[in-house]
Amino acid sequence: MLVIAHRGASGLAPENTLAAMSKAIELGACAIELDVHCVEGELVVIHDRWLQKHTDGHGLVHQSTLEQLAKLDAGQGQRVPTLWQVLEQVAGRCDLNIELKGRNTSDALIPLLSRAESELGYQPQQFLISSFNHRTLAKVKQQRPDLRIGALIACCPLHYAQFAEELGAFSIHLDVNFAEPELIADAKSRGLNVYVYTVDEPEDLLEMQRLEVDGVFSNWPDRARETLGVT
Numbered sequence: 001m002l003v004i005a006h007r008g009a010s011g012l013a014p015e016n017t018l019a020a021m022s023k024a025i026e027l028g029a030c031a032i033e034l035d036v037h038c039v040e041g042e043l044v045v046i047h048d049r050w051l052q053k054h055t056d057g058h059g060l061v062h063q064s065t066l067e068q069l070a071k072l073d074a075g076q077g078q079r080v081p082t083l084w085q086v087l088e089q090v091a092g093r094c095d096l097n098i099e100l101k102g103r104n105t106s107d108a109l110i111p112l113l114s115r116a117e118s119e120l121g122y123q124p125q126q127f128l129i130s131s132f133n134h135r136t137l138a139k140v141k142q143q144r145p146d147l148r149i150g151a152l153i154a155c156c157p158l159h160y161a162q163f164a165e166e167l168g169a170f171s172i173h174l175d176v177n178f179a180e181p182e183l184i185a186d187a188k189s190r191g192l193n194v195y196v197y198t199v200d201e202p203e204d205l206l207e208m209q210r211l212e213v214d215g216v217f218s219n220w221p222d223r224a225r226e227t228l229g230v231t
């Protein structure tokens with residue numbers, strides 16, 4: 001079972017920062033999840049659409065400039081990195097699950113990943129592109145059919161299999177609160193990988209292992225791996 005460092009090793013460093021990415025790698029994570037928004041045509045790594053949630057700034061992320069963002073403190077003196085800075089720092093050492101948030105993300109993503117493949121040596125299969133916005137995912141898949149797509153699901157929809165198939169999804173990503181055994185078994189029987197977020201409690205981790213999900217997102221990837229007995 002794969003343990004994915006959620007927003008980097010966000011239990012141990014400010015989430016979605018270069019420090020959180022470094023920490024995840026230091027802890028031996030083989031996959032990192034991060035959130036991106038589009039600012040002035042460039043992808044920046046931050047979870048919330050409001051700056052005040054995770055930085056000392058105010059206002060909407062997509063209404064900021066890159067220059068303004070670069071000056072903000074994202075915790076412990078960390079900056080809000082661009083996705084390119086994360087790609088450079090990780091340098092292909094682990095897989096990346098890039099969650100697309102907000103507007104215009106797919107258009108900014110495609111050239112950036114091509115550049116990461118040609119200049120930084122990433123392989124396409126190292127990327128897993130996810131979003132709650134399945135229209136955005138469809139755009140990504142249309143432009144890059146070779147990329148793995150993860151359909152984020154916030155609840156327990158009746159027709160999930162239909163949209164997963166339409167998207168050509170590699171995986172569905174379920175909220176731990178809705179990760180019901182029947183849904184997991186059904187998805188797996190359809191050949192979909194099942195990843196569950198955000199799983200930090202030992203009881204939940206062991207339950208997900210018992211249900212044979214393919215991966216969990218954890219803020220404490222080292223503790224999660226220890227609980228699960230996986231390397």
Ligand code: G3P
Pocket residue numbers: 006033035047099130152173197217
């Ligand atoms: O990608 C899994 C999880 O991160 C989705 O929810 O709100 O933490 O981005 P959220």
Ligand code: CA
Pocket residue numbers: 033034035099
């Ligand atoms: Ca996320």
